[in-house]
Amino acid sequence: MSEKKVSWARLSIISNSLLVIFKVLVGIFTGSVSIIAEGLHSGVDLMASLITFFSVKVANRPADVRHPYGHGKVENMAGTIEGLLIFLGAALIIKEAVPKFWEPELPESLGWGIGVMAVSAVINFFISQTLLKVAKETDSPALEADGWHLRTDVYTSLGVLLGLALIKITGISYFDPILALIVAGMILKAAYEITFEGFANMVDTALPETEITVIKNSITQYGEKFLEFHKLRARKSGSERFIDLHLVVPEKLSVKEVHDLCNKIERDIEEKLPNSHVLIHAEPCQKDLNECKECPYCPEKKADQ
Secondary structure, eight states: OHHHHHHHHHHHHHHHHHHHHHHHHHHHHHTOHHHHHHHHHHHHHHHHHHHHHHHHHHHTSOOOSSOTTOSTHHHHHHHHHHHHHHHHHHHHHHHHHGGGGTSOOOOSOHHHHHHHHHHHHHHHHHHHHHHHHHHHHHTOHHHHHHHHHHHHHHHHHHHHHHHHHHHHHHOOTTHHHHHHHHHHHHHHHHHHHHHHHHHHTTSOOBOOHHHHHHHHHHHHTTGGGOSEEEEEEEEEETTEEEEEEEEEEOTTSOHHHHHHHHHHHHHHHHHHSSSEEEEEEEEEOOOOGGGGTTOSSOHHHHHHO
């Protein structure tokens, strides 16, 4: 599973490297600021892909003495850094586009520009689609962030393609910087969402309610063997989940019986939520005899009464 993440992160680096070279060269050749802006955007995507590649490699290292809970949060850090890099890319695009309103230039060889944007959109669509699929399969926040980077690149490439087509049809050069600023706006929106998501996961936020429900269902299916559970806590670190809870059991159960029960619950949760680490603290029932009249777990207590 970890090799799959690393392999696709590597492919993202190769793809973005080629697109950066291709877009920048065509942008310089045609004089189109929107194509150059797209080249800068792909440059930021390339940096993000490099961060993703190294983060998934580090995150897959086993736990050690200094990091007893593993290295999963490296992926969350990578997502945050990638979001900040996208902000940088948007700023560079705005810097290139704004002066063109005062010194408009009509791009040349628009056919080349339209072609490179079309090729870029197609390549990034298929790679982003696969990255997002692998991110879901491996529960990798770094790959997910990289996939959304490339998906944003698809939309912006299509936007620039539309702008170049409008310039070719109308001969109005202002479409070029206008489209570049629209591209920057879309990038800023994606940057905010990715940065917020990455930063939120840097602190110990709870798992989604759907996953909490899965955990509770896994516990309650063994309800005939324990009295109650409480202090359920669940957090995520990269693709790893850490879950702990207190389980109240009949005090007459042997240590082996309690151990076997906890093992069954842990295995069930780990099967339904991969990469989960479950810790159960078992407690003996401390209720007074008068509170146990209806309790089905302690026939001995009822007999004593």
